[in-house]
Amino acid sequence: MRRGGKDGVSDRPDPDAVPETPEEASATGTLAARFALRQRSGGLIVPVLTALVAFLLGGLIVLATGHNPLLAYRDIFNGAGLNWIFHPTTSMVSTASYNLSQTLLQTTTLILTGLAVAFAFRCGMFNIGGQGQYFVGLYVANWVGVSLPHLATFPHIVLGIGAAILAGAVWAGIAGSLKAYVGAHEVITTIMLNWIAIWIGTYFFGDGGPLQNSQNATVPISNDVAASAKLPVFWGIQALQGLDVGFFIALAALVVFWALLNRTTLGYEVRAVGFNPEAAAYGGISVKKNLIRAMAISGAFAGLAGGLDMLGYLYHFATSDIPVSNIGFLGIAVALLGRNTAVGTGIAALLFGALLFGTTHGLSSNVIQPELAGNLTYMIQGLVVLFVGADVLILYVWNTRRRLRVRGVTA
Amino acid sequence: MSVGKVGITGIVAGALAFWLTLPPLATSVVALPVLLGLLAVGCGGWAMAREQKRLGWYAVVAGVLGAALGVLAVHAGRGNLGAAVVWSALIASMLVNATPLTYAAIGGLFSERSGVVNIGLEGMMLTGAFFGIWGSDVTGSWVLGLLIAITFGGLVALVYAFFAIHLRTDQIIGGTAINFLALGVTGYLFVDIYGTVGTPPLRAAQQIPDVTISQSSNFFAQAFGQLNLMVWLSFAVLAVTYVVVFRTPLGLRIRSVGEHPRAADAVGISVYKTRYAAVVLSGMLSAMGGAYLSIGFVHSFNENMTEGRGFIALAALIFGRWRPVGAFGAALLFGFSSALAQRLGTIPNWSSYAVLFQALPYVLTLIAVAGVIGRSIPPASVGRAYAKQ
Numbered sequence: 093m094r095r096g097g098k099d100g101v102s103d104r105p106d107p108d109a110v111p112e113t114p115e116e117a118s119a120t121g122t123l124a125a126r127f128a129l130r131q132r133s134g135g136l137i138v139p140v141l142t143a144l145v146a147f148l149l150g151g152l153i154v155l156a157t158g159h160n161p162l163l164a165y166r167d168i169f170n171g172a173g174l175n176w177i178f179h180p181t182t183s184m185v186s187t188a189s190y191n192l193s194q195t196l197l198q199t200t201t202l203i204l205t206g207l208a209v210a211f212a213f214r215c216g217m218f219n220i221g222g223q224g225q226y227f228v229g230l231y232v233a234n235w236v237g238v239s240l241p242h243l244a245t246f247p248h249i250v251l252g253i254g255a256a257i258l259a260g261a262v263w264a265g266i267a268g269s270l271k272a273y274v275g276a277h278e279v280i281t282t283i284m285l286n287w288i289a290i291w292i293g294t295y296f297f298g299d300g301g302p303l304q305n306s307q308n309a310t311v312p313i314s315n316d317v318a319a320s321a322k323l324p325v326f327w328g329i330q331a332l333q334g335l336d337v338g339f340f341i342a343l344a345a346l347v348v349f350w351a352l353l354n355r356t357t358l359g360y361e362v363r364a365v366g367f368n369p370e371a372a373a374y375g376g377i378s379v380k381k382n383l384i385r386a387m388a389i390s391g392a393f394a395g396l397a398g399g400l401d402m403l404g405y406l407y408h409f410a411t412s413d414i415p416v417s418n419i420g421f422l423g424i425a426v427a428l429l430g431r432n433t434a435v436g437t438g439i440a441a442l443l444f445g446a447l448l449f450g451t452t453h454g455l456s457s458n459v460i461q462p463e464l465a466g467n468l469t470y471m472i473q474g475l476v477v478l479f480v481g482a483d484v485l486i487l488y489v490w491n492t493r494r495r496l497r498v499r500g501v502t503a
Numbered sequence: 504m505s506v507g508k509v510g511i512t513g514i515v516a517g518a519l520a521f522w523l524t525l526p527p528l529a530t531s532v533v534a535l536p537v538l539l540g541l542l543a544v545g546c547g548g549w550a551m552a553r554e555q556k557r558l559g560w561y562a563v564v565a566g567v568l569g570a571a572l573g574v575l576a577v578h579a580g581r582g583n584l585g586a587a588v589v590w591s592a593l594i595a596s597m598l599v600n601a602t603p604l605t606y607a608a609i610g611g612l613f614s615e616r617s618g619v620v621n622i623g624l625e626g627m628m629l630t631g632a633f634f635g636i637w638g639s640d641v642t643g644s645w646v647l648g649l650l651i652a653i654t655f656g657g658l659v660a661l662v663y664a665f666f667a668i669h670l671r672t673d674q675i676i677g678g679t680a681i682n683f684l685a686l687g688v689t690g691y692l693f694v695d696i697y698g699t700v701g702t703p704p705l706r707a708a709q710q711i712p713d714v715t716i717s718q719s720s721n722f723f724a725q726a727f728g729q730l731n732l733m734v735w736l737s738f739a740v741l742a743v744t745y746v747v748v749f750r751t752p753l754g755l756r757i758r759s760v761g762e763h764p765r766a767a768d769a770v771g772i773s774v775y776k777t778r779y780a781a782v783v784l785s786g787m788l789s790a791m792g793g794a795y796l797s798i799g800f801v802h803s804f805n806e807n808m809t810e811g812r813g814f815i816a817l818a819a820l821i822f823g824r825w826r827p828v829g830a831f832g833a834a835l836l837f838g839f840s841s842a843l844a845q846r847l848g849t850i851p852n853w854s855s856y857a858v859l860f861q862a863l864p865y866v867l868t869l870i871a872v873a874g875v876i877g878r879s880i881p882p883a884s885v886g887r888a889y890a891k892q
Binding site for chain 1: 622666670672673675676677679680681682683684685686687688690691692694695699806807810811814817818821854855856858859861862864865866868869872873
């Protein structure tokens with residue numbers, strides 16, 4: 093990459109230096125500082141390589157268990173509707189069109205849960221609680237959607253989505269405040285908040301819970317949201333889970349994310365705190381304020397994901413959805429693979445959205461069973477996170493390349 | 504009476520507030536738990552104002568919880584509760600629920616004391632659960648099954664250790680990756696090997712046996728008479744861990760590497776070797792907890808069968824302030840709240856509230872890290888990679 097070569101790693105602080113004191117440690121060892129280093133060290137090549145290695149290793153496991161990985165990946169590609177680009181049509185009669193619309197539905201959620209992780213990263217925090225923030229968004233959107241049946245469509249949708257955003261922001265804001273005021277590590281607090289959200293949901297929507305189905309008290313499922321709260325569907329049919337306008341809201345969120353970070357004072361402060369809290373504080377930026385609002389904005393993205401899912405296509409919530417939902421955690425892989433940038437997150441979300449839908453659907457069991465393919469998604473997700481996190485490995489390879497090139501010039 | 508004793512009286516009063524409303528006493532006077540709760544809060548406030556902050560907070564929390572639970576219990580009616588709250592059965596169930604947590608929490612203790620955060624406990628536990636039952640199924644012996652589980656748990660931990668120690672991957676990201684990877688690999692192999700029918704029923708030789716001490720109907724026999732071998736083994740592991748970590752040179756090495764790796768390096772302790780050993784050990788112990796679940800307790804395997812127990816173990820470790828006995832106490836407390844939730848779930852009026860007990864471990868840990876009840880302070884270098892000079 094030309095850009096990476098121009099301002100290479102040599103002018104950065106020595107990556108091998110070990111911080112002596114806690115002060116130094118937070119100056120050089122924060123996630124955002126490491127991230128900045130990584131950003132300069134590999135451009136686009138690293139995430140692409142990471143994804144390729146992950147797919148390769150996943151393929152090896154498929155091969156080792158007696159399946160053909162190439163056929164499996166081809167089926168997943170077609171199952172995700174990505175073959176649509178060869179014969180583009182808006183007709184829903186085409187299987188590829190339908191599949192693609194479903195993939196984009198998953199992409200919508202993944203963009204937002206990815207942005208939730210990415211925004212906190214840019215402030216030097218790891219928001220592992222996207223799943224919990226997504227859940228509270230779902231709950232609140234369902235509650236607003238169900239309990240105000242006489243509202244007009246537009247205000248109802250705005251109210252529902254607004255409430256979901258607020259719920260996510262508050263839920264993550266708890267972790268941000270604890271970090272700012274008592275120094276509690278956000279990883280621990282967001283993990284705890286995830287589980288608290290899960291059990292609160294089990295209580296609210298479970299048997300005898302306050303938001304359980306009013307018609308049938310034996311099923312742990314909520315009521316459907318009112319028709320006025322449902323987002324308009326622009327591709328496909330509402331009854332068949334068509335693609336709703338939430339997709340465009342997610343795309344808009346990518347723009348908002350970029351503009352917020354790069355074109356506003358708030359974004360400047362958030363990034364400054366992420367790079368070096370001490371220096372930011374010295375420059376007159378309130379670290380506490382920024383930790384809290386970065387976490388709240390991060391949670392707002394995840395809450396929005398929950399709101400759009402509820403009003404876009406889920407319409408109701410069942411406690412049996414809880415153990416199978418992993419979309420918030422997938423956001424971690426999406427953000428890391430997308431290098432915490434808006435464009436990268438969008439592309440990574442499409443990749444994982446395709447993987448998520450493509451592995452549940454249209455697979456013939458003589459190639460690979462859907463149950464197996466679903467677990468392949470987790471494996472690839474794990475491998476991506478593992479290798480994306482290994483910046484020293486990447487830096488090492490990168491430096492070796494540079495050394496070789498320098499040697500070649502001087503020789 | 505000293506300030507400390509007042510605080511303790513408050514805690515006792517809070518506990519009494521709940522206990523009096525439960526069988527066998529099962530008082531039906533609402534005022535009793537409320538008064539005792541108020542007494543507890545009062546004692547707590549008094550102690551807090553006199554430099555006994557931590558004890559004071561404990562007393563206030565005990566008072567509020569005790570009064571609230573007591574009032575609920577009185578309203579639920581004694582007939583229903585009598586059927587559910589059988590103390591001996593609850594204790595047995597608490598130990599069953601606490602045992603996997605204990606293994607994983609002690610595993611996490613070794614890893615974190617050596618300076619490596621282990622978010623991947625959940626994944627290592629799941630690995631142990633799957634390979635325990637697979638090994639037991641293939642070899643026909645639970646001993647070999649357990650050993651295979653420990654081996655694979657150690658291997659997964661070795662992968663994590665390589666990334667966290669040598670490649671200096673961010674430890675939180677690495678641990679998250681291990682959780683995903685374990686979920687995918689165990690799920691994949693489970694479907695590939697056992698298909699839709701699930702794991703086959705285990706013969707007696709393939710299950711970790713129960714230790715039958717007594718089957719009579721007295722309280723102790725009901726609570727401790729028939730517990731799994733792994734439960735007793737966890738007590739032994741706990742004792743050994745305490746001695747090793749705090750009373751041997753090896754433990755001192757592990758702790759020094761976690762507190763100040765450079766100083767440890769300077770006096771000739773290999774930071775890398777010590778951390779590798781501690782992380783691999785944590786994987787092995789977590790796998791034991793997982794194997795207990797699959798071949799000791801449930802006798803089958805399901806995708807993602809650990810269901811977040813690794814995270815509760817992590818919470819127990821933090822709640823127990825990175826100390827063996829503290830972590831064990833927290834595991835018991837969390838095990839008790841699960842046991843209570845399961846029992847209360849069977850009572851009609853209580854079933855929807857019962858799930859809230861499942862959230863208790865997480866709420867308590869959140870309060871603990873928030874520093875309301877004395878701060879939980881991790882080892883100084885935990886989460887920070889060390890580069891050799």
